Amino acid sequence: MDSRESAAFSAETYFATQPAPPSLDHDRASVRDFVLRQTDLGNKVVLVTSGGTTVPLERNMVRYLDNFSAGTRGATSAEYFLKAGYAVIFMHRQFSLQPFSRHYSHSTNPFLDFLEIEHKPSASASALTTPEITVTPEKRADLLSVLTAYKTVQREGTLLTLSFVTVNDYLWLLRAVSEELSEMRRNAMYYLAAAVSDFFLPRQKMSEHKIQSGKGSLHIEMDQVPKILKPMVDEWTREGFIVSFKLETDPQLLLPKCRQALKRYGHQVVIGNDLNRRKFEVVFVSTNNGTLSESWLRLSEDLHTREIEEDIVDELVRRHQAWTNIKQ
Amino acid sequence: MDSRESAAFSAETYFATQPAPPSLDHDRASVRDFVLRQTDLGNKVVLVTSGGTTVPLERNMVRYLDNFSAGTRGATSAEYFLKAGYAVIFMHRQFSLQPFSRHYSHSTNPFLDFLEIEHKPSASASALTTPEITVTPEKRADLLSVLTAYKTVQREGTLLTLSFVTVNDYLWLLRAVSEELSEMRRNAMYYLAAAVSDFFLPRQKMSEHKIQSGKGSLHIEMDQVPKILKPMVDEWTREGFIVSFKLETDPQLLLPKCRQALKRYGHQVVIGNDLNRRKFEVVFVSTNNGTLSESWLRLSEDLHTREIEEDIVDELVRRHQAWTNIKQ
Numbered sequence: 001m002d003s004r005e006s007a008a009f010s011a012e013t014y015f016a017t018q019p020a021p022p023s024l025d026h027d028r029a030s031v032r033d034f035v036l037r038q039t040d041l042g043n044k045v046v047l048v049t050s051g052g053t054t055v056p057l058e059r060n061m062v063r064y065l066d067n068f069s070a071g072t073r074g075a076t077s078a079e080y081f082l083k084a085g086y087a088v089i090f091m092h093r094q095f096s097l098q099p100f101s102r103h104y105s106h107s108t109n110p111f112l113d114f115l116e117i118e119h120k121p122s123a124s125a126s127a128l129t130t131p132e133i134t135v136t137p138e139k140r141a142d143l144l145s146v147l148t149a150y151k152t153v154q155r156e157g158t159l160l161t162l163s164f165v166t167v168n169d170y171l172w173l174l175r176a177v178s179e180e181l182s183e184m185r186r187n188a189m190y191y192l193a194a195a196v197s198d199f200f201l202p203r204q205k206m207s208e209h210k211i212q213s214g215k216g217s218l219h220i221e222m223d224q225v226p227k228i229l230k231p232m233v234d235e236w237t238r239e240g241f242i243v244s245f246k247l248e249t250d251p252q253l254l255l256p257k258c259r260q261a262l263k264r265y266g267h268q269v270v271i272g273n274d275l276n277r278r279k280f281e282v283v284f285v286s287t288n289n290g291t292l293s294e295s296w297l298r299l300s301e302d303l304h305t306r307e308i309e310e311d312i313v314d315e316l317v318r319r320h321q322a323w324t325n326i327k328q
Numbered sequence: 329m330d331s332r333e334s335a336a337f338s339a340e341t342y343f344a345t346q347p348a349p350p351s352l353d354h355d356r357a358s359v360r361d362f363v364l365r366q367t368d369l370g371n372k373v374v375l376v377t378s379g380g381t382t383v384p385l386e387r388n389m390v391r392y393l394d395n396f397s398a399g400t401r402g403a404t405s406a407e408y409f410l411k412a413g414y415a416v417i418f419m420h421r422q423f424s425l426q427p428f429s430r431h432y433s434h435s436t437n438p439f440l441d442f443l444e445i446e447h448k449p450s451a452s453a454s455a456l457t458t459p460e461i462t463v464t465p466e467k468r469a470d471l472l473s474v475l476t477a478y479k480t481v482q483r484e485g486t487l488l489t490l491s492f493v494t495v496n497d498y499l500w501l502l503r504a505v506s507e508e509l510s511e512m513r514r515n516a517m518y519y520l521a522a523a524v525s526d527f528f529l530p531r532q533k534m535s536e537h538k539i540q541s542g543k544g545s546l547h548i549e550m551d552q553v554p555k556i557l558k559p560m561v562d563e564w565t566r567e568g569f570i571v572s573f574k575l576e577t578d579p580q581l582l583l584p585k586c587r588q589a590l591k592r593y594g595h596q597v598v599i600g601n602d603l604n605r606r607k608f609e610v611v612f613v614s615t616n617n618g619t620l621s622e623s624w625l626r627l628s629e630d631l632h633t634r635e636i637e638e639d640i641v642d643e644l645v646r647r648h649q650a651w652t653n654i655k656q
Contacts, residue, residue, distance in 0.1 A: 054394070060577035060603055063525075066382070066394040070423070094435065095398070101438050106429040107422065107491075111439050112478050115471075131472060133463045143443075144459060150440050163435075197391075199546040209578040210603075218527040218550040249388035250537040275388055275538075 009202075011226040014171065018203055021169045024176055027162050031089060031180040034160045038087040043158065044187045044320070046086045047177055049194035050074020051093025053167035055201055057220065062210045064166075065222070069195035071096030073245075073278070073309065077191060078159075080313035083149070086189075087158040089177060093194065094163045100150040103142070114139035167197045167225060174228065178236035186324045188240040189316070190232070195247065200225050229265040241323045242267035243316060249275045258285040259292060268323070271312065280304055282312060286319075337530075339554040342499065346531055349497045352504055355490050359417060359508040362488045366415040371486065372515045372648070374414045375505055377522035378402020379421025381495035383529055385548065390538045392494075393550070397523040399424030401573075401606070401637065405519060406487075408641035411477070414517075415486040417505060421522065422491045428478040431470070442467035495525045495553060502556065506564035514652045516568040517644070518560070523575065528553050557593040569651045570595035571644060577603045586613040587620060596651070599640065608632055610640060614647075 009017075038045050051074065052067035075097035078090045082099065090099065097105075104111045114136040135143055153159045162177070164170045181188045199222035211218065229244060246261060248254045251274055258272040262285055272283040280299040287293065297311055337345075366373050379402065380395035403425035406418045410427065418427065425433075432439045442464040463471055481487045490505070492498045509516045527550035539546065557572060574589060576582045579602055586600040590613055600611040608627040615621065625639055 057393075058577070062396050062523075062575065062577060062603065064394055064396065065385075066392055068390050068392065095433075098434055098438075101434040101440055104434075104439070105423075106426055106432075106434075110426075110429050111432070112429055112475060115475055117472065117475060117479065133468065133471060133475065135461045140461065143461060144445065147440060147443055147445060147461065151445065195390075209581075210576060212581075217552060218548075220546075220548040220550075222546040222548075224545060247390065248538060249386070249390060253537075253540075275390065 009223060009226045011228050011231045014226045015175070018168055018171075020172050021164075021166075024172055027173060028176040028180060030160060031162075031177050034087070034089065035180055035183055037157065039184060039187075041087075043085070043087040044189065044324075045089065045181060045184055046081050046189040046191050047089045047091060047181055048074050048078045048081065048191045049091045049170075049174065050078070051096030052195040053093065053170045053197050054165055055167055055197050055199065055222065056206065057201060058210055059203075059206050059208050060210065065197065065199070065220075067195040067197055069093070069096065071098075072102070074191075074193040075099050075102040076307055076309040077193060077313055079149070080307075080310050081191075081317075082153055082158060084313060084317050086317075087160075089160045089162065089181070091162045091164065091173060091177060091194070094165050098161065099159070100146055100153075103146050114143070167200050168203075170194065170196060171225070171228060174232070175236055178232055178240075182237045182240060184240075186239045186241065186326070188237070189320050190237065190240055190242045191316070192229075192242070192244045196225065198225055199223065227264075229261070229267065233265050233267050241269075241316075241320045243269045243271060246270055246272045247275060247278070248272070255283065255285070255294065258283065258294075262287060262292070269316070269319070280308055282308065284315065337551060337554045339556050339559045342554045343503070346496055346499075348500050349492075349494075352500055355501060356504040356508060358488060358490075359505050362415070362417065363508055363511055365485065367512060367515075369415075371413070371415040372517065372652075373417065373509060373512055374409050374517040374519050375417045375419060375509055376402050376406045376409065376519045377419045377498075377502065378406070379424030380523045381421065381498045381525045382493055383495055383525050383527065383550065384534065385529060386538055387531075387534050387536050388538065393525065393527070393548075395523040395525055397421070397424065399426075400430070402519075402521040403427050403430040404635055404637040405521060405641055407477070408635075408638050409519075409645075410481055410486060412641060412645050414645075415488075417488045417490065417509070419490045419492065419501060419505060419522070422493050426489065427487065428474055428481075431474050442471070495528050496531075498522065498524060499553070499556060502560070503564055506560055506568075510565045510568060512568075514567045514569065514654070516565070517648050518565065518568050518570045519644070520557075520570070520572045524553065526553055527551065555592075557589070557595065561593050561595050569597075569644075569648045571597045571599060574598055574600045575603060575606070576600070583611065583613070583622065586611065586622075590615060590620070597644070597647070608636055610636065612643065 051071035052069035055065040057063045071092055078088050079099040081088050116134050116136055118132045118134050120132055164173050201222050246258050248257060254272045254274055258270040262270045270285040282297050284295045299306055299308055379399035380397035383393040385391045399420055406416050407427040409416050444462050444464055446460045446462050448460055492501050529550050574586050576585060582600045582602055586598040590598045598613040610625050612623045627634055627636055
């Protein structure tokens with residue numbers, strides 16, 4: 001496996017040559033309504049992107065290249081933003097974790113395990129009993145807390161959920177949501193936690209049907225995805241507070257890559273995380289009057305049951321408040 | 329993208345050069361216990377494999393090649409096998425659908441939506457109420473039915489769940505489970521519904537860290553996964569009833585590919601399905617006294633709410649019964 005020189009697609013060329021997803025207009029309209037309603041209510045809005053993107057290798061998609069991401073960072077952060085009073089546009093990879101239901105993964109904490117069937121005597125005189133479904137006592141308090149927060153968000157209409165699968169869906173949707181959300185100017189935050197593929201296979205190079213095996217090894221050549229943070233900062237958003245993420249596996253590369261991203265795109269914060277330490281350590285890289293500033297957020301070992309997203313969101317809410325205080 | 333001639337790995341070479349997953353011994357031991365217990369109980373056992381496999385491109389896995397599969401076929405079939413009195417070894421891709429909980433996808437039928445918080449008057453004289461969690465009345469009957477089946481299976485210990493992620497995990501685990509299950513001879517069925525990658529990247533060719541973008545396009549060259557149905561039929565299992573699947577997107581290729589697989593591996597049944605018609609149409613390809621036999625299973629349009637897996641399992645249970653009746 002290697003990577004070779006090739007002309008990268010510009011964002012402009014990308015959108016001119018790759019097809020928009022069919023749900024785009026519908027999604028854009030729902031974002032527009034949401035932004036209007038939250039503006040009326042005086043709420044700040046954060047766009048949270050979450051989960052990985054796929055790169056289909058075939059038009060009738062059977063095989064695809066994927067990025068590792070269960071969507072924990074995004075789903076957890078969305079919950080804390082809601083708790084902090086933000087309205088949230090949660091733009092996530094289909095089937096990745098979602099706020100609230102994330103606590104009840106079918107694999108690690110299946111909800112069927114804490115439901116019980118109770119045969120209570122029927123009110124009538126007959127011998128028949130009516131089975132009732134109840135929650136295991138030791139699970140009741142946690143579930144009640146999650147359920148209460150979930151019902152509040154539903155009642156208040158402060159969460160809009162959108163989904164994507166491919167990197168192409170993601171790019172089109174991100175542009176549309178950003179353009180709509182830019183109406184809120186400095187009251188909008190963009191929290192780009194999705195793990196987006198750096199490479200894609202242009203529609204024009206895709207094979208129509210399932211690639212047949214039995215003919216030897218498989219060769220795939222992919223093009224670079226355009227660096228969309230550039231047009232996002234310069235064109236799609238207006239004075240919004242933009243937070244991007246860098247995930248690396250080589251600790252030596254983490255800070256240099258964060259600094260490079262901030263310098264290249266000129267947005268507000270890059271949050272750097274190492275694949276193996278991301279649950280208890282991240283670094284905020286930002287500029288302060290033209291000077292690079294780096295601050296580490298670390299959970300001490302006895303706090304490893306705490307979710308670091310709570311602290312990330314606290315810090316960002318504080319910084320976003322300062323950002324909205326700047327004269328516009 | 330293209331595929332070129334290269335020497336395919338034999339299964340033997342594969343296992344001699346690729347590392348076993350760390351959980352293999354533990355999983356093998358749990359299968360051995362399960363098989364012993366089910367043999368004592370006089371149960372037939374079916375191995376159901378389900379979900380897609382990944383092919384990591386990096387040792388510190390961030391990117392991977394994946395196959396499309398939510399695991400619906402496998403999870404649904406496992407439920408019907410349990411209902412038919414089989415004990416089930418459910419070997420699935422981590423986070424793919426599972427029997428029972430599959431009815432409550434977080435995306436399409438989230439369980440938090442049908443739980444309610446009821447404030448009932450407390451038994452004590454104080455004004456405080458004790459909040460209780462109840463199930464929305466219109467969801468109660470369905471949930472009670474799923475929950476009852478789930479609790480029964482748990483009580484009887486007839487479901488063993490194992491998981492894999494990569495195609496390498498899958499291959500090692502399949503061999504180990506097959507070898508253990510072969511103790512049951514004709515009383516074992518192998519229902520291979522997982523969507524297994526045809527290609528993989530040998531450990532020796534993998535990059536240590538995340539592949540860096542910014543250097544142009546990405547080139548990947550993958551080797552062919554060995555055709556493991558051959559050793560499975562000839563070496564790992566003894567007289568077991570083996571069912572494999574073919575998924576195609578080009579209808580012209582479906583039957584030829586099924587016939588070819590049956591001829592090449594000499595097992596009992598190939599079930600063919602087209603990606604877009606798989607929910608209501610499959611074809612059973614088998615040999616009957618040396619003659620190829622093909623029978624279609626189709627749900628009529630008014631039955632499209634019925635799950636075709638119920639009919640697939642019915643048919644296989646019938647055929648497996650005939651298979652066990654053959655003098656051993």
